[in-house]
Amino acid sequence: MARPVVSEDVLPQPIALGCVAGIGAEAWDRLFGSPRPAALHPFPELEGPRHRAVSTPGDLLFHIRATRVDPCFAPAAEIMRQLRGVDSWDELPVEAQEKVIGGTKLTNLELDVEGSHVDVDTVLGPDGTEQRILRAAMPFGRPGQGEFGTYFIAYARDPETMLRKMFLGEPPVGHDRILDFSRAVTGTMFFVPSADFLRTIPARRPPV
Template sequence: MSDAGSAQRRVPIEPQRVDAPLTSSAVLLTLALTDAQNAVATVRDVLSSVEDITKNVAFRDLSAALACTVGIGSDMWDAVTGAPRPAELHPFRDVRGAVHTAPATEGDVQLHLRANRRDLCFELERQLLDRFGDSVRVVDETIGFRYFDARDLLGFVDGTANPVGAALPASTIVGTEDPAAEGGSYLVVQKYVHRMDAWTALTAEQQEAVIGRTKSDNVELDDAAAPDQKAHKTLATIVDDDGVEHDILRDNMPFGSPGRGEFGTYFIGYTRRLWVIEKMLERMFIGDPPGKHDRLLDASTALTGGVYFVPPAELLAGLGD
């Protein structure tokens, strides 16, 4: 290759571990910056060290696949990063349907910790929070776990439609279409709690009609079986005006406590295009057509909602400079 060709070759931008494998344990931490002195400087310093802190904890068992992904919210993007804003970054917007609402809730930083050992997630969380000190407060801490063969607590396999192979980065990592965001990913999180009495009151066939898949073997059902009421899997499938289907990566985790009567799903969606998840939520909560909301919401309530941008690894590491 000529020298000119070598000079024009683009160096790939290294993303964070958006594609880290689904693990048996996870911690979802939503943090808000406080008004403590030097809070922004402390947060910048800690976030720049996340990779090194994670490596130090992960060394105890490299096979456990410990990873930590960092998302930064719109309100604090400028102060924390000092970098140009990704084109689609904005706070989570309430989605209000006639019956159900997806609320926007507080959050400046979102940490997605995951590993195949609960103790490694615990230790990484402890060390990070120690480093943050009084610069942040914990808005929400949710401990997730893998349930059987990647099922949610409603009994259905979750994440079946996730992209694989080359389609994974193509669906989750921003490209040259937005130079300010290239190498990063949009992250949308929501915490849902399930009313199990309402769900278990449905027959297996009714539950399958709501989800759009069979419960036992996860076979997709034909949409024609219920033309007047679209299933969850149909409402969550986004096709643009040119007929192109847009995938997202779902890293959803079950959480809960039978003793407290708590059963839930923490939605974790990584996407190259924020509008895809926003359109999905509109279809679920408002309906398609409007008024025909996702019947899954009759048994599942959204408690939180946040939008974050996961900057490239290099940008994150440079925050402490």
């Protein structure tokens, strides 16, 4: 009797599923009352000489990632969504794109280019130590509307300093040149509590 052949592609595969939960300033006030976590407040609108970071409301962030796409269809929210000027960016030679970013396109090696995205977005503390930041940008697209871009998501102790450098600029390099090829249409700030905090939420809610 012939045995059916099952391809490995259809067998269940392990799923590395993770979720980061963040809480906005106004949602924090409604859920937990005072005091808010340090530095948690509504996202400040930034108006630079050429570019503008808008402020949009947001209560909860669910940043979901997995080794497969299908488990990720769950509530999520935007921190900053940037619409790319795809045509203008693609018209640049690769070498010019690398100078804007501050890194090689194929090997992702950092380049020492003053005024590049990497250079402008590097934040130093009072002692000259580089401040840590986790970037977790994700592409998005709505082909029917001709809309494509990036969900710019960054985790840091002090994200405002980086955003001010990006949009307002600092002498002598000015604003982040990557903004010349994109337009920010949302901007929200969240506090990401620890897993232990999330487990104790029922006990922390203020009385009604």
